[in-house]
Amino acid sequence: MNDTFKGFLRNDGKVGVRNHIAIIPSVFCSAKVAERIAYQVPGCVYFRHPVGCSQVGEDLEITAKTLISIGKNPNFAGVVVVGLGCERFSPYELAEGIAPANKMLETVVIQKEGDSLAAIQKGSRIAREMQQIASRQVREEVPVSELTIGLNCGGSDMTSGLIANPALGHASDRLVKNGGTSLLSEITELLGTEEILARRAVNAEVSNDILETVRRTEEKLFRQTQQSSNIERTHLISKGNYDGGLSSVVEKSLGSMKKSGKASFSGVVSYGEQPKSKGLYLLDSPGHDGEVSTGQVAAGAQMILFPTGRGTPTGFPGVPVIKITGNPNTYQRMQENIDINAGEVLLGNQTLEEMGEGIYQEIIEVASGKQVKAEILGHDEQFCVTRLP
Structure with missing residues (x-):
């Protein structure tokens, strides 16, 4: 019986069974922009959620830990964090939490870019570049x-x-x-x-x-x-x-x-x-x-x-x-x-x-x-x- 599989080796030593680029909003306010970025680039997946702001204490802590850990999952070769800019769970905190996984990682902040269209344009370009790099990776037996x-x-x-x-x-x-x-x-x-x-x-x-x-x-x-x-x-x-x-x-x-x-x-x-x-x-x-x-x-x-x-x-x-x-x-x-x-x-x-x-x-x-x-x-x-x- 076969007790090995062919997966994608990651820089942190883990192995992915898929090779997607994850588009993760830090707050529900940036969910639609994240969705539009993902739809622009084949091979991307996005994570719509209704949280990231107006939460306190353990409630916000669970949101933070969960989104960070989702970004670290080895099925994702890269992550684009999409934030609004004024949310309680900062997009930069989300990106910093994911960073130890040592994968492709960029942050797009709508208020910093100027508006939704500018953020979608920048995020789509970043995601395309990540997807091109990910597409060259081959599966290895593990x-x-x-x-x-x-x-x-x-x-x-x-x-x-x-x-x-x-x-x-x-x-x-x-x-x-x-x-x-x-x-x-x-x-x-x-x-x-x-x-x-x-x-x-x-x-x-x-x-x-x-x-x-x-x-x-x-x-x-x-x-x-x-x-x-x-x-x-x-x-x-x-x-x-x-x-x-x-x-x-x-x-x-x-x-x-x-x-x-x-x-x-x-x-x-x-x-x-x-x-x-x-x-x-x-x-x-x-x-x-x-x-x-x-x-x-x-x-x-x-x-x-x-x-x-x-x-x-x-x-x-x-x-x-x-x-x-x-x-x-x-x-x-x-x-x-x-x-x-x-x-x-x-x-x-x-x-x-x-x-x-x-x-x-x-x-x-x-x-x-x-x-x-x-x-x-x-x-x-x-x-x-x-x-x-």
Whole structure:
């Protein structure tokens, strides 16, 4: 079996599986200019968000850490930071945070350039020059230990916990065993499994960190649900989950944790930060698909593995999202959105282990350049910086 892939070596020692130029606004006021720059130059991706100003304290700190870490992700050969000029999170602070990654980096400030048109013109020229340089870089063979994957899911049904998630867990175990890194998140969808996860910790400190992470989430959810006047809005699973055969958040959590396989947890990662070493990590994050994926990409994930029983088309800018379904009916309906039909296990055509091995090989192929369906169709909805409640 192949345990290497062909990626783009970066100056900071990391490896990208894509070679895009990222256009990152420091504030929502510069988002449209960033978008226009990206549209001018093929190979660019941009990151629209509604934050960067009128935030204080930890709320602004999370925004800063997340945007900086997104810019450092090795899938991006270069970054153009686009600022307005008067925002609380300065574009220069964003650029300075990205700078240690030692990649192509420039800053465009709308108020300094004079207006939107001037900023778009300058940013487009810079992005074109970066893209020309990036286009000359070739892929090189590297071990899978250079890979970090995010484990996310959305639109779950009864087949997710039975088939797609455990098959992905097998693939995650293979990657971790070969020295790679895997990130489990969606804390709101792990409630009730914390004791099980804690027993898989490498030491007592990590075990306590896992228990404390889940405890904090439970306390936050309790406060939020006490304030709601609509009982339907206090449910932790969606109507689609119920319709798909899931009976409770406990059942959903027991299925969700299977994405992480059986490997030991090396630690817990805060939102907007990166693991200190290789292995399986728990990433502290809300359960919203976009906030989860964004946190994982900020933590260094070069791709996202995304089981979906009900089906979803969403993707992430510049980061491949591999869609997996354990429901053969969903695959038939959404073949243009789903990459892997794990429903073959349900039909008796493959074992969970065989499907897991197939997912592992798909990870390697995608890391080496194979496009996933979300990329081909231009889906980029999953970028979403979290905010404090």
